[in-house]
């Protein structure tokens with residue numbers, strides 16, 4: 001049975017001029033693509049199945065990520081439904097020389113486990129350890145209302 005900690009994924013992308021908007025920082029659509037990809041990996045760990053993106057909500061672009069910085073994209077699954085997995089995704093700009101970070105972007109996303117394009121049940125997500133419980137509880141408390 002997968003646990004929240006098993007779904008934690010971190011990836012880094014160096015922001016290159018080809019990723020940029022007209023303001024010398026990462027294009028929002030590119031950041032969202034990175035978030036979608038890493039979030040999907042967390043969902044797949046939780047679902048033990050292939051997953052597709054059903055919803056990306058409350059994408060907050062709080063700070064830009066300048067060209068030359070590293071985008072550190074981090075995600076974890078915090079809840080499951082019958083066939084869906086809910087994932088928290090956070091991005092920080094990281095100075096590659098010092099490792100100093102600043103939070104820039106975040107979102108909540110729902111992925112659905114599929115087989116041949118049809119939703120399939122996911123296992124229960126367990127939570128072990130105080131830190132994971134805290135992350136799960138905060139995501140549940142702060143996630144946007146679901147319809």
Ligand SMILES: CCCCCCCCCCCCCCCC(=O)SCCNC(=O)CCNC(=O)[C@H](O)C(C)(C)COP(=O)(O)OP(=O)(O)OC[C@H]1O[C@@H](n2cnc3c(N)ncnc32)[C@H](O)[C@@H]1OP(=O)(O)O
Pocket residue numbers: 036037038040041051052053054055080081082083084085110112114117118119
């Ligand atoms: C060789 C190996 C390679 C491995 C490689 C690994 C690499 C790893 C990197 C991959 C990285 C990819 C990352 C990009 C991922 C994409 O880009 S996926 C492409 C974009 N997404 C799509 O095309 C999905 C299109 N939508 C659909 O196909 C269908 O709407 C869905 C999502 C399958 C749902 O089907 P449906 O028939 O509506 O399902 P339904 O039975 O009504 O509901 C099923 C569940 O979905 C939920 N749901 C449905 N719609 C929504 C919604 N809009 N919002 C929230 N929840 C919803 C329901 O609440 C329900 O949840 P549960 O109560 O079961 O938990």
